[in-house]
Structures are given as structure tokens and as C-alpha cells.
Amino acid sequence: MDVGDNRVKILFRFYSDVLEEETVETMWAIVMDQEKGLYKIDSIPFYAPLVASNDIVFAEYDEKELMLTYRNTIEYSGNSTVWVVVMDDSVEVNIIREIFKSMGCVSEKINDAYFAMEIPAIIDYKIIKQELGKLEKEEIIGYSEPCLSTHHQF
Template sequence: MGEPEQLFKVIFDLPKRSPTWPPYATEGLWAERVGVDTVRLRNVPFYARGVAFRDTVRVRVDLEREKLVFVERVAESGYSTVRLIVDDAAVAVVEAVLDAADCWWEIDNTGLLWAVGVPPEVDYAALRQELLRLRVEAGIDLEEGVLGGGHRRSDVG
């Protein structure tokens, strides 16, 4: 039996984009250590912008908070982070679209905010078109937190 995986929380300070958003000052993401001051993210961010699942980021120790704190992204994984606002009426159709695209997601404690991990091999242009269709037909909302390199190069216009 192998050693248990050691994961660490990395704190991302969240700048206010409006008086009520984001609703928190920080977000903690799980990560695995890959270097002296670098870690690989192990979950999809709900609020932090500019990072995705499996990205490698530089961290520093914040002695005052006794936490590892995000400094910068040093290597992208190719994954994209997409956030959705989904009400109960749209859950089944959104799940079907994400399942068909081989994406995975986490849902926050309100049940409304979804953090979606889009793997590098997914045709993001096609997925985006489906999500934009659902924006009109099912009333979901969509935000791209960060697009992986292959997804930026795809026809997403």
C-alpha cells in the first residue's frame, strides 16, 4: 500500500469586483507540492480567476495567517475553468451537456454556483456554443474564469 497523498490548502485573496461579489475575501484550493515553492492545484476554483485544475502555481508562506498563499501561476495545465449559475429547473439539462463533453464539476453550498473543469481535449468551441444556448433557453449564467491554451486557440468567437 502506497503513502497517502498529502494535499495542502492554498489561499487565494479575492479582489472585490462589486460590493457583494465575490461573497468571500479568500478561497482555499487543495494542492499537492511539486517544488520548494510550487504546488499543483487539485480542484476547480469557484471564485479565484486566472487558474484551473492541475495548474502549477507559486506560493509563499504568510506567517501572519499561517497559510500558504497564492503568488502567481507558473505553468498551465491546459484545463479551463468555467463557472455557471444554474437553478433547479436547469440542473438536468446542464448535467447532460457537461457529461456529454466529459467535463466534471463541483457545486457550492447554495446549489447554484457550479465550478466546471474542462479538460484540454474537449472541443471547447462546441461546448461554449451549447452553454450559450442554455443561457438563452434555460436561463443559466456563464463566466470563463480562465481558458487553457488549446481552448483559447479554438474558435470561441
């Protein structure tokens, strides 16, 4: 399906534990059923918790926000989101991203020390978690699991 003309931005408003403040984030989504307000998230969340790529969400136009605004998640994709901060200044963020890319996890870099990573539902999270734990123990990274699907909980 060509999503070129079928994508919209959705606003998410939430309290960010990372930023410790009320925050907004916009994400791309694919229109599934505009009349019913159903959209499939087509982004990796940078800050919004409890939502992952490919989740189906309900959003509606909000007069106050002046744009489509997230209301709730209708169907979970089974994907998870992990946020990673590179703590060791001598390590390039893209090197860490490549480690996880080789394990099947795509990511989006936010800056030179922070990226959001998607864990697809079909990936064995135990292997990813081991690598995250190893890098954290070596004090190279810190990470959080803001959206861990039931497929990835053990």
C-alpha cells in the first residue's frame, strides 16, 4: 500500500517521566478508517509512553489543539519501544544503534546521545535485553522500557 497520501500527524499529550514535565509529541500515522478515527502509528515514539509503532489508535480532531489528537489505543501491535541514552562520551551513538539493527531492531536518533528503538513483536526480547544489560553494566548506556508488549515480558 502506498502510504504517501495516506499519512497524517497525530498529537500526543502526556506527562513525560524523562523530561519531568507535561509534554507533546507528534507522530506520523497511516489512516486506517478516517470516519471511525482509526490510525496506525508509523513512527517510533521518542517520549510518549505506552504506545509503539503499528499500534492502532483512536484519534479525533481537537478544537483546542487544532489537530488530530490521540485519545486511546484500540489494538496493540505487539511491538515494544525502548529508549537508550549513551552515557559514555567516547562511544558514538550510531555504533550502538548498529548493534541493535543487526539484531532486527530499527531506531530513530534524537540527538548524539539518545535514540528510540523499536523491538518488533517477532523478535526474542531476551537476546535484546541481554545486550542492553551488558552495555548498561559496562556503563556505556542507560535504557528504559516505556512500552513493553506482552510478547516481550518474561
